[in-house]
Amino acid sequence: MSASEGDELATLVISLRRHLQRQQRMGVRFVARPGVAAMTPTATENKKAVADKVERVSTNSDRGEVRSLEELRDDIGDCRRCKLHSGRTHVVFGIGNPNAKLMFVGEGPGRDEDLKGEPFVGRAGQLLTDIITKGMGLTRDDVYIANVVKCRPPENRNPEPDEVASCEPFLKKQIELIRPKIIVALGKFAVQALLQSKVPITRLRGNWHTYMGIKLMPTFHPAYLLRNPADKKLVWEDIKKVMKEMQQ
Numbered sequence: 001m002s003a004s005e006g007d008e009l010a011t012l013v014i015s016l017r018r019h020l021q022r023q024q025r026m027g028v029r030f031v032a033r034p035g036v037a038a039m040t041p042t043a044t045e046n047k048k049a050v051a052d053k054v055e056r057v058s059t060n061s062d063r064g065e066v067r068s069l070e071e072l073r074d075d076i077g078d079c080r081r082c083k084l085h086s087g088r089t090h091v092v093f094g095i096g097n098p099n100a101k102l103m104f105v106g107e108g109p110g111r112d113e114d115l116k117g118e119p120f121v122g123r124a125g126q127l128l129t130d131i132i133t134k135g136m137g138l139t140r141d142d143v144y145i146a147n148v149v150k151c152r153p154p155e156n157r158n159p160e161p162d163e164v165a166s167c168e169p170f171l172k173k174q175i176e177l178i179r180p181k182i183i184v185a186l187g188k189f190a191v192q193a194l195l196q197s198k199v200p201i202t203r204l205r206g207n208w209h210t211y212m213g214i215k216l217m218p219t220f221h222p223a224y225l226l227r228n229p230a231d232k233k234l235v236w237e238d239i240k241k242v243m244k245e246m247q248q
């Protein structure tokens with residue numbers, strides 16, 4: 001390991017210690033520690049190894065003590081379980097029908113969502129709303145919309161593994177409580193997080209998969225469609241499969 005990599009690792013260890021001390025002050029008594037991750041010589045891999053050790057904090061959701069979406073929202077509280085809390089305005093929990101047959105899962109809130117506290121309300125959100133209303137003949141109140149992470153990543157970067165690990169029990173519990181018939185996973189990030197797969201979205205989309213026994217359709221993210229409108233027809237193919245399945 002070079003001197004600068006050593007420095008970076010030392011900085012990470014200090015922030016890890018501070019993070020754990022903050023958690024402790026908030027009453028958290030348990031931190032899941034998976035097997036020790038293989039240490040490798042690059043700075044990136046060292047960073048990941050530290051993140052893996054943090055993994056995630058046990059929640060009421062993990063312990064099965066949460067029985068409704070309201071209780072789940074309370075369990076999340078003024079969450080400080082990962083570093084995303086420091087830049088957020090609102091925890092963007094999710095919105096829609098708690099008994100929805102259809103659930104959309106995106107990546108994480110952007111600027112508009114962070115300010116409003118509601119998922120998919122910006123430009124990409126307008127496109128998702130059009131898919132739901134104009135495409136499917138439903139309203140946003142008929143479906144449920146949530147994200148993999150509930151706080152906005154700075155500069156809209158991809159959520160990092162420790163952030164996903166901290167939020168994952170909440171998304172899982174949300175899905176368990178809603179128990180939709182179908183999940184539409186929007187974009188590479190949501191698909192890969194839910195299916196634990198590194199297969200590219202271009203290969204996964206348009207085919208049925210299963211998450212916790214629930215049918216899951218991966219498709220392109222609306223933000224991708226804003227940049228690549230020619231692929232809207234592919235999403236429409238995927239959505240037609242979803243509508244057909246919902247009628248069965």
Ligand code: URA
Nearest residue numbers: 106107108109119120
């Ligand atoms: N993109 C997402 O993945 N989620 C949102 O809520 C908004 C934009």
